Amino acid sequence: MGWFHRERVGFTEFAEANQASLRRTAYLLCGDWHLAEDLAQTALEKVYVAWPKIERQEHPEAYAKRVLVNAFLDRRRRRSSTEMTGIDAEALARTPAPVQGDPELRLTLVEALHTLEPRERALLVLRYWEDLSVEETARQLGMGASAVKTGSMRALARLRERVPELAGALETGARR
Numbered sequence: 001m002g003w004f005h006r007e008r009v010g011f012t013e014f015a016e017a018n019q020a021s022l023r024r025t026a027y028l029l030c031g032d033w034h035l036a037e038d039l040a041q042t043a044l045e046k047v048y049v050a051w052p053k054i055e056r057q058e059h060p061e062a063y064a065k066r067v068l069v070n071a072f073l074d075r076r077r078r079r080s081s082t083e084m085t086g087i088d089a090e091a092l093a094r095t096p097a098p099v100q101g102d103p104e105l106r107l108t109l110v111e112a113l114h115t116l117e118p119r120e121r122a123l124l125v126l127r128y129w130e131d132l133s134v135e136e137t138a139r140q141l142g143m144g145a146s147a148v149k150t151g152s153m154r155a156l157a158r159l160r161e162r163v164p165e166l167a168g169a170l171e172t173g174a175r176r
Helices: 003-032 033-052 060-078 091-092 103-113 118-129 134-141 145-162 164-174
Strands: none
Touching: 003 033, 003 060, 003 103, 033 060, 060 118, 060 134, 103 118, 103 145, 118 134, 118 145, 134 145
8 A cells, every 4th residue: 555545545534533523613613504614625625735744743633623713714804794694503402512401592602602703703612612721722723822811701701791691601611
């Protein structure tokens, strides 16, 4: 078996194992399943190009998530629209979330999340939805740990202002 075949098989296994997670994260960032699919595909394309270097890393999934978040932020910079095309409540109900239980509260959280600026949204999705540490979130976004802490606090405060019924639900996640 040649190196190219092994490399391709390794990437294919990686893509199959991580595509759903990338698409879910992309959806949380953009609120549109079609765009989420495009963003996940873009991330996988960029990972494929760099695969020979990435596959030797301890956590290639983290690299893929970073590429995904950067693709989202780059796209948001190019487009000034902040509108979401709609939230798929049924699909959202199947998505693990920092707010367990009440599906309506989860839907409200995602809707409120999409009122934030893209970088704030990325911070909260990575930190609380993806459950990354402060340090890992900082690496993913290319910022310092103190900026993650401050940015997360400010973004959570904005969510609490915009949707007061989320305040109690967000308290638990903010303490991590």
